[in-house]
Amino acid sequence: MTDGRPPAVVHLPRSLVSLFPGTERRxxxxxxxxxxxxxxLDARVPGLGNRLLDAGPSIRTHLNVxxxxxxxxxxxxxxxxxxxxxxxxxxxx
Amino acid sequence: MxxxxxxxxxxxxxxxxxxxxxxxxxxxxxxxxxxxWPVNDISVEPGTGALLAAGSSPWFGPAVWRSDDFxxxxxxxxxxLTYGDDGPKVARIWNVTGAHGSVYAGVEPAGLFRxxxxxxxxxxxxGLTNHPTRPEWQPGNGGLCLHSIVPHPxxxxxxxxxxxxxxxxxxxxxxxxxxxxxxxxxxxxxPEPNPEFGHCVHKVVLAADAGGHLYQQNHCGVYRSLDxxxxxxxxxxxxxxxxxxxxxxxxxxxxxxxxIPLTTPDQGRLMPDAAAAVWRTHDGGDTxxxxxxxxxxxxxxxxxxxxxxxxxxLDSVGxxxxxxxxxxxxxxxxxxxxxxLADHLPPIWSVEAAxxx
Numbered sequence: 001m002t003d004g005r006p007p008a009v010v011h012l013p014r015s016l017v018s019l020f021p022g023t024e025r026r027x028x029x030x031x032x033x034x035x036x037x038x039x040x041l042d043a044r045v046p047g048l049g050n051r052l053l054d055a056g057p058s059i060r061t062h063l064n065v066x067x068x069x070x071x072x073x074x075x076x077x078x079x080x081x082x083x084x085x086x087x088x089x090x091x092x093x
Numbered sequence: 094m095x096x097x098x099x100x101x102x103x104x105x106x107x108x109x110x111x112x113x114x115x116x117x118x119x120x121x122x123x124x125x126x127x128x129x130w131p132v133n134d135i136s137v138e139p140g141t142g143a144l145l146a147a148g149s150s151p152w153f154g155p156a157v158w159r160s161d162d163f164x165x166x167x168x169x170x171x172x173x174l175t176y177g178d179d180g181p182k183v184a185r186i187w188n189v190t191g192a193h194g195s196v197y198a199g200v201e202p203a204g205l206f207r208x209x210x211x212x213x214x215x216x217x218x219x220g221l222t223n224h225p226t227r228p229e230w231q232p233g234n235g236g237l238c239l240h241s242i243v244p245h246p247x248x249x250x251x252x253x254x255x256x257x258x259x260x261x262x263x264x265x266x267x268x269x270x271x272x273x274x275x276x277x278x279x280x281x282x283x284p285e286p287n288p289e290f291g292h293c294v295h296k297v298v299l300a301a302d303a304g305g306h307l308y309q310q311n312h313c314g315v316y317r318s319l320d321x322x323x324x325x326x327x328x329x330x331x332x333x334x335x336x337x338x339x340x341x342x343x344x345x346x347x348x349x350x351x352x353i354p355l356t357t358p359d360q361g362r363l364m365p366d367a368a369a370a371v372w373r374t375h376d377g378g379d380t381x382x383x384x385x386x387x388x389x390x391x392x393x394x395x396x397x398x399x400x401x402x403x404x405x406x407l408d409s410v411g412x413x414x415x416x417x418x419x420x421x422x423x424x425x426x427x428x429x430x431x432x433x434l435a436d437h438l439p440p441i442w443s444v445e446a447a448x449x450x
Contacts, residue, residue, distance in 0.1 A: 016153065018128055019169065051153040052173045055182045062152045088152040 005030070006081035008037050013088050016052075020045050029084075034065055035074040037084055062089040066091065095450050099163070100413050100434065101144065102421060103132035103443035108146050110164050111434055117411055120434050127158045127167060134400050134443045137193035138211065145196060145212060147186035155186045157198055157212040173215035174198065174206050176222075185238065188400070192244030192252070199239030203230060203256040207268070214368075215337045218268040221254065226290045227275065233258035233293050233312070234358070240426045241297040242400055243307070244443040253297060253322060254306065256274025260292035261309070261322050274322030279313040281336045290317075296340040296399045300347035308350045308378070310399075315352055317378050333365045339402035342428075343410060348377040351404070351412055351428050353397045360393030362396050371414065373428045388422060388430035395420070400443035407448065 007028040015024040023045050031037035035057070042049030054060050057074065065072045066085040078084060100111040100120070107125025114120075118233075131147035138145055146158040148169065156171040174183060179203050188199035189212075190204040196208040198215065221227075232235060241255030250267040253274065260275040275292045283291050293312030300306035305321030314335040316325040329335045336355040343349035351373045355362045364370060369388035372381045396417040405411040412424045419438035422429045 017130070019153070047170060047172065048401055050156070051150075054154060055175050055178050055180060057178060060152065 001077050005032075008038060008078050010041060010082045010084045010086065015088060016048070016086065019051060020048060022074050023048075030076055033074065034059075034067065034072050034076045034084065035077060037078055038074070063087070064089060096407060096450055097197045098407065098411055099447045099449055100403070100421065100423065101137075101443075101445040101447055102415055102435075102438065102441055103135050103146065103400070104439035104441050105131050106152055106439035107344055108132045108135055108158075108164075109435075109438060111421065113244040117407075117423070122435055126160075126164055127169075132242050133186060134376045135445050136190055137445070137447045138196060140191075141211070143191075143211065145189045145191060147189040147198065149185040155200065156215055157185055157186060157208070157215075158386040159197070159212045170213050171215070172213065173217075174200070176288060177219065184202065185236070187240040188242050190244065192242075193249045195419075197242050197244075197252075199242050199254065199256075201236045201238040202232075203237045203239040203259060205242070205254060205268070207334050209215075211224065220264065221262060221271050224262065224271050225389075229290075230256070230259045230312045231291070235399075240295065243297050243299050244305050245305075246287065246299070253299075254311070255294040255297040256310070257295065260290045260295040261294055261297055263348075268358035273447060274318075275325070276323065277318075277327070278309070278311055278326035279327070281313050295338045298342045298350070300342045300350070301345050306347050308340050308342055310337050310352050312336060315340070315378065323332060326378075329376070331381040332372055333383075337363070338362075338399035339397055339399075341402045341404050341412065341416065344406040345410075346375075349375050349427070350378065351402065353414060354400065355396060361394075364393060364395045364397075367391065367393050369422075371396050371412065371424075371431070372429050374393055375378070384424075384428055384431070386429065387424075397440055401441050403444045403446045405446035405448055411446060413446055415444045417441065
């Protein structure tokens, strides 16, 4: 249950929000795990989940998710009001 | 001439569009499009004129991009473009082709997906993945990719696909079942000289006579088939190399086709003798004619990848190709003479010609 909990504050990379015009880089989302937070984001920005998640499901290989500053997986708990950062890996050329 | 040609270019750093004037002499470049995503293929959806781009972001995964205003704005989706949570991850989209009222996407690892709503949602064409040879498919150097999608122009249930290093398959029942179509094609790297599958097909195209007349550039030679791929005949004789990636067929003359021979992999996959040339046949591959007129003939260490050649359908057919070092060349006289249309692009992965009425 997430009722009454302060939502997480999700920080999205510019390269992601540019794919969904009108989306802000800072969004509030509800959920007690990273998976639930991403599902909540996807409900409001359809298609966003597919950009973050691969089959499995799993977080895409070259993306990193941090909850309150700690590297996270989809199962990582999200404390009330926590900051969740989605950060593309530094890769490519 | 009221028709204009736009050349759609997929590169490692986004899509580009060259809009031509009525004479196909002056070109205006737009891009990078699709947010700079690597784009393996761009095509035009028949009927709507929408542009479809096969994008694969290193961070955000694969998606098919769609533009209904000829590249001014784009949407994207990969909804359903998955083998499922228990299946392999879709790494890249290699080909996107509109046909038969649907849009098809060929992906890596090799498989085929179909969209019935213009690319918004996708469904797996399971019949190909369920082929009994699937557990033994092995990747070529470019990956286990389904790169050629060749719909029959009239028979909506009929289609060919090509996958490296697997070979050609044909369906005659709308994708429910598939049969291998590799007889007569060499697989010199295989200990079995005539395997049913395991062929390194690089590109398959359909000739204009609508009867199942196909051309194929393979790792091991160039081929034609007059019976829908049931039997292939090698037509490499007369070319300077059996290796190459591209193949293009004339939109009206089934005996005319183009290819670009490259040196073998151990020699770099480059145009032979550092001299750029396109080779064409006017007799179905019995003989070949070289044309380097207008192309660099000295110090040209150029490669051309499998999707990077296309033809338009104007009266004097335009032929276009892009190099892996970012040059785009075009010919307005069916490949006899050439000119540089754009330079300094990112590595070019695909070229398509769109005729704008």
